[in-house]
Amino acid sequence: MDPFLTSRIVTDVLGGLTNGVIYGMVALSLVLIWRSTGVLNFAQGAMPMFATYVGFALLSYHFGYWPCVVACIIAGLLIGGLTERLLVRRLYGKPEINPIVVMVGFLIVLEAVAAAIWSSFPRSLPSPFSSIDWQLAGKPIALSPFTVYEIATGLLVMTAVAVLFRFTKLGLQLRASAVAPEVSRLLGVRVGRLLTLGWMLSTVVGVITTVLVSSNFFTGLTPQVMDGIFAFGFIAAAIGGLESPVGAIIAGILLGIANQFVTDFVNQNAVIIIALALLIVSLMIRPSGVFTKRTERRV
């Protein structure tokens, strides 16, 4: 075979794609919540992390990987819904920093409680697929059954969210209540319920991301597993524009690939520094994001 698939560039792109899909999903879940409730959810990494710990607690009762994943998703639905009902609902219409501070507090509490119950040592989860890269003529290509599982699941989730918002009645209601809550309410949309649903949805996207990240043989599950990924997810969302789900996904994937190139050609430490520099430059050039149209603000 031609050495194309094992060349340095292609290896980097394929390797970066895996992380990119993860960043894209985090960015997407941030954008979903930001658009519907105007809250930048700083616990968007911690809530799914907690749900993942809860779901995988079933392992000690001899359940397999997939039942545990289902349990994680159910836990995520509950945590997302309860958070919106009990915590976030009190913050609508408050100054901008209030929800930020509360969600940061929630992040600390969740990470501390998770570490208190399950300890902060990495916990290795069973992996449904092998993480060993496929070989081509004696050289590894940057794909393994596990990374294919990651990428495929990620793309599936993104497509599902897109279909939900674009082509279903529920999606239309979700969009309507985000854009014009008062009008939607007058037209009979149960806005309150939809906001809860939006948080549940976004948490589930986060749970799937966390499960993918932490069932990777090389990372495992820790209370801080999502901290760094959250930072990259936010950078992607801000570059793509907090208003644009598609922009967030594209920016996330590109950021993942860019990171892989930096890791390969510079070093591991430089990754987040370059990402931060990218964010600064992109905000300087296009403050409202690369993929959004500029809108005027009315007083």
Next chain:
Amino acid sequence: MRLDRTRRRAPIAMVVAVVATVLSLVSAATTREGVALSIAFDLAIACVTTLSLPDLKSSHPVVSRAALTLLALDVAIFITFFLNSSTNFNLATGAAMSIVLLGLSFLTGASGQISLGNGAFMGVGAFAMAIWSNHHATTPIFLTLLIAVACGALVGLLLGLPATRLRGPYLAGMTLAFAVAFTFILSSFNSWTGGDSGLQLPTEATAPRWLDGFFHAGTSPLTTTTLYITDFSIIVAGVAFFFMANLFASRTGRAMRLIRDNDVAAELVGISLPRTRVAAFIVSSAYAALGGALLTLINNSVSPQTYSFALSVTILSLIVIGGIGTISGAVIGGIIYAFSTNAISWITTQTGLNPQGNFASQLNGIIFGGLLILTMLFAPLGIAGALRHLWSRIRSRT
């Protein structure tokens, strides 16, 4: 008429205060506590006299603030002479932290924005301090502190320029990314920052010779150094608070508060939003760097593990619990920080938790995170706001 008299009397009282201090210092000959007592007494009388002048607050606000700061410093320093070394050490770190908290409080109180990266800005100051002292050991401490502050301000400008122009949570997110990135930045410059083990200061900060006898406790050199560094930190904090109190009340400070409350109105009266917001962020970063540099001085070393994302979160918790947007909140937060480690280990022993267990090691996060949420939901202005509310109720009753 009354106002005129105040105008004349206020500066005179200040001069009296300063003369009294100098005289006491010069006559420092008897026992340490005796001298401390006499100075503290003189100074307190001078300050109280100044503060009791009628209409001082409105006619000479700067003088009034100076007298108040001096009085607070006087009392605080006097107390440190009677505390043991470990309590003094805690107080010193609390003083350093209160400077950082004041910067964050100002940012939020003045521009309505929030930074999640002040721990990293502290780290900028802390490492700038250590790196500079290791290369130029002869630079006076004050100059090194100023260099650290300048470094913090510069990094603040770099990050603040893009983020503060935007509405929305961009500054919070970007500073979070900076806080997460900071440890990686440190290890990228291993040869400068000393890698995982961090840096030591070349010499310990000791009292200048003309003050040495005053701080000499006669017990051990350690006690003397700790006492000196504690009082030094408290004085630096006092100066920082004095400047901030004036800034809060200045034209710039008022412009900033207007931006927080109504940015459109602010723009209409001719305030430049981006410029003012960036300025507020730079001030907050510079204050964080000052606090960090002071912490390096107190610990005599700096370690990269200190300046993780967790520190930024701790800073946020402290100022929210103390009272964000207020000056007194920063003092309260600093005091909480000074004694939080002791308090938490006290709780651990009282409740019979295993000190090495998972739960005890996470108690800090659970308590601070929980208090952060509860404060924001039920008393958004923290302890300072609650005290102010209580005070106004007492006053309205009489």
